Structures are given as structure tokens and as C-alpha cells.
Amino acid sequence: MNNYLQVIILYAIKKFQGERSIYAIYHMLQGKKSSQTIQDAHLFGLTNIFGTIPRFTRQQLNQNIQLFHEHNFIEITDKTDAYIISGQGGRKLTDYLKKNPFPTSLNGWKYQNITPIFWGRLNLLIQTISHIVHNERRFYPIQRNPKIQCFVKEFLQNNRQDRGLIAQHLYEELISLLELQSNLKRDIFILKLTGVNRIGLTFEQIAKSKDVEEEYVRFTFLDSLHQMLAEIEQVTDYPILASLFSDWQRNGNPHLTHSTQTTLRYIQAGKTLFEIAEIRRLKVNTIEDHLVEIVLSDKSFPIAEYVSHEDEGKIIAAIKELNTKQLKAIKQEVDNKQISFFQIRLVLAKLGDG
Structure with missing residues (x-):
């Protein structure tokens, strides 16, 4: 590795452990305010680098992935455009970070806008x-x-x-x-x-x-x-x-997107997710995305209304058993048709950064 950008990309690949495509890194560094990218930042412990390179390009990413291939720093997985860090890549990353330590106070998720x-x-x-x-x-x-x-x-x-x-x-x-x-x-x-x-x-x-x-x-x-x-x-x-x-x-919760802040106000007023979707003329899935973002930002936010304590326990047990954050795998493990992907996402959000 000959520049710090490569270190950041390889660091993210290591964190994702092959569970996300390389383009999730692209969105992460750019600070894309989508529900998927926001959730990934928290689930995989990448809130520090979120939005830290807003001008990052796909070309830069692809060039560095190609270079990692050539030097055997990464290995392919069975998922499209997803990689894991190799033993050689891990050693190279560790050696580099010994000389140039990773920033310890970096918090792109919280401070990227201000x-x-x-x-x-x-x-x-x-x-x-x-x-x-x-x-x-x-x-x-x-x-x-x-x-x-x-x-x-x-x-x-x-x-x-x-x-x-x-x-x-x-x-x-x-x-x-x-x-x-x-x-x-x-x-x-x-x-x-x-x-x-x-x-x-x-x-x-x-x-x-x-x-x-x-x-x-x-x-x-x-x-x-x-x-x-x-x-x-x-x-x-x-x-x-x-x-x-x-x-x-003073701007409410400055880490939430504007649309999510609006949803939060309706939740605090006692509205159900279906009622909020109807009032705002949005899909229920979008309101669910907002709620996941709210829980990610505030781990103390109560989720019992949306997922029972019993189901929460089953989901947590499945996450620990599989040691994964893949929704499909977790849902198959709990083997309960009543538990939705939304409920799994809520529990993952409450568990905090990976």
C-alpha cells in the first residue's frame, strides 16, 4: 500500500467481512444518507469513516480494488462484488497502521455535516x-x-x-x-x-x-x-x-435526516407507523427505515411496541449463534414467519455498532 486512501478502503473491507459489496464502501465514504448505508455504518462499526471523503469516486474504488487483487490483499467471496481481506492484506494493514495510527476521535457519522x-x-x-x-x-x-x-x-x-x-x-x-x-x-x-x-x-x-x-x-x-x-x-x-x-x-437531533426527524415527531405524538405513512403519503417501508435510523441514533429508544421481548430474544440468539448481520440468514435461523426483516433490523440497530 502506498497511500492512506488504500488503508481506509482495506480497513472497510476488513470490517464488512464479505457481507457487503465494495460499493457499500463507496456510499459509506461519501456519506450517503440512505437507510442501508446508515444502518451499515452502525452495524459494522464504520461510523468513524462515514462521510469522510465526500468526493470519493467509483473509479478510485475500482482502481484500488484492482490493485488489491494484484497484490493478493483481498479474496473473492460467493457474493457479487464482495471481498474479504486476505492474511497478507491483514498483515499489510496492521504494519501500515503501526506507523500511521488510525484516527481515534474520528466520528464522521456524528460530525460530517457540521x-x-x-x-x-x-x-x-x-x-x-x-x-x-x-x-x-x-x-x-x-x-x-x-x-x-x-x-x-x-x-x-x-x-x-x-x-x-x-x-x-x-x-x-x-x-x-x-x-x-x-x-x-x-x-x-x-x-x-x-x-x-x-x-x-x-x-x-x-x-x-x-x-x-x-x-x-x-x-x-x-x-x-x-x-x-x-x-x-x-x-x-x-x-x-x-x-x-x-x-x-439546537436543530433537534442533528444526526437524523430531515425526513426522519419529521417521522420522529409523529411517533412522539403517538401515531402508528401506518398512520404516519398515510399522513406523509409515504410507503410504510420508508417509515420503517426512519424508525431504524432513530434507534441507531438513540439506543434507548423503546422498540417493544414493534417487536416483543420474546421475539427480540430469539433474534439476538440467532445473531450470536450465526455471528452475522445478514438479515436473510438471521430470519432463517429464528424460523418464525411472524418475525419480519424490519423487526430484525430494529434489534440489530438497538444492539449498536459492530
Whole structure:
């Protein structure tokens, strides 16, 4: 393997264990908000890489699969376009990750939507504040997105205290967060910042300066931002940084798709799945997909109304016996015509990440 993208793909193949096609990896990295991809992310423990390469292409995937074939890193299965990692591929992956560890704070499922917004707002705020405190009122904004520019303007209008004081507090919050991170993550984050007489470096420039692979730098930077977001959510010591994504946090459950949030409101109002489907003019299967997504996002969500405790026990026993997440195999094992694929999916969702 000669780049970190190959590591990510091989890592996903290992996680899927031949139970999904390689194109499930394509949808996973792109962050496709389909019920299948969302469920796969949780069932196979791939929520970390969900949506981390939104511009990933089928061509990139196919090229790397071909390369894995040539080097005997993967083996074919009896399923179309599905592979398992070979012993040689497993050893190669382990060796690579010893030198370039897999990001530990990465959480694409939770933060894929807010990460670019948070970073854009933070980077522009730092650039703006640094110019103001140095009496440099004219500068070319590093962020061209009008919404991000508008947010920073409103932030400064709503926080009219001394700009030097804001700069000091922002600096203290960032230092506190960066002290929790590795040297490499700290360095990459700082090198990306733009301020007075300083333009943030590209991932390619940082990779060259650090003598590491460019994709590894990008994933390490994502890891840094996700670690920050998680810490800010958990602790109240970062009021300025928290205000940069408080609007996202207020938006109900930000991890659910908009349509699923609507379904959740109807469920909370006491409507049945059939009633919701009728009201929303959607198929019952679609509403069932929404419920599975809700349970994936909130493991404490009660499912007793949809699957009895007895049937839940049978499904869990079948999953453990077969050590698989294939719906058809699980249904055959429970040998109960009354248990539906939907109920199996609910139980799998409640069990959590694989």
C-alpha cells in the first residue's frame, strides 16, 4: 500500500467481512444518507469513516480494488462484488497502521455535516480578529462562503466587547483543547490557520513539510476537529467555540435526516407507523427505515411496541449463534414467519455498532 486512501478502503473491507459489496464502501465514504448505508455504518462499526471523503469516486474504488487483487490483499467471496481481506492484506494493514495510527476521535457519522461549517467559521473568525487587533481592517477573507461570512459578522456584532479580549479568550480555549491532542494533530491544525501575514497551508504543503502522505494529513486534521467538537459538547469551558455550532446543536437531533426527524415527531405524538405513512403519503417501508435510523441514533429508544421481548430474544440468539448481520440468514435461523426483516433490523440497530 502506498497511500492512506488504500488503508481506509482495506480497513472497510476488513470490517464488512464479505457481507457487503465494495460499493457499500463507496456510499459509506461519501456519506450517503440512505437507510442501508446508515444502518451499515452502525452495524459494522464504520461510523468513524462515514462521510469522510465526500468526493470519493467509483473509479478510485475500482482502481484500488484492482490493485488489491494484484497484490493478493483481498479474496473473492460467493457474493457479487464482495471481498474479504486476505492474511497478507491483514498483515499489510496492521504494519501500515503501526506507523500511521488510525484516527481515534474520528466520528464522521456524528460530525460530517457540521465539521466544514465549524472549521470555516473558526478559521475566518481567527483571521478577522487577528487583523482587527493589529489594526489591519482590509484583508481578503479566507472563507468565500457568504453564509460563513455572515455568521462571523453577526458574531462580532453580538459580541461587542474589546476585540483583544475576545482574541485572548479564543486563544485560551484553543490552547486548552490542543493540549489534549497529539503533537502531529496540533501542528496540522495550527498550520491550517490563517491570520495577519499568514495564509494557512494546504494539505499537500503540510504533507511535504511533515514528510507524510497527504490523505493521512487530511484524516488527521479531521480527527483533530472531531476531537475538539466532542470535547466542546461535553464541557462548558469553551463558550466562544461552542457558540460557533450552537445553531446546529439546537436543530433537534442533528444526526437524523430531515425526513426522519419529521417521522420522529409523529411517533412522539403517538401515531402508528401506518398512520404516519398515510399522513406523509409515504410507503410504510420508508417509515420503517426512519424508525431504524432513530434507534441507531438513540439506543434507548423503546422498540417493544414493534417487536416483543420474546421475539427480540430469539433474534439476538440467532445473531450470536450465526455471528452475522445478514438479515436473510438471521430470519432463517429464528424460523418464525411472524418475525419480519424490519423487526430484525430494529434489534440489530438497538444492539449498536459492530
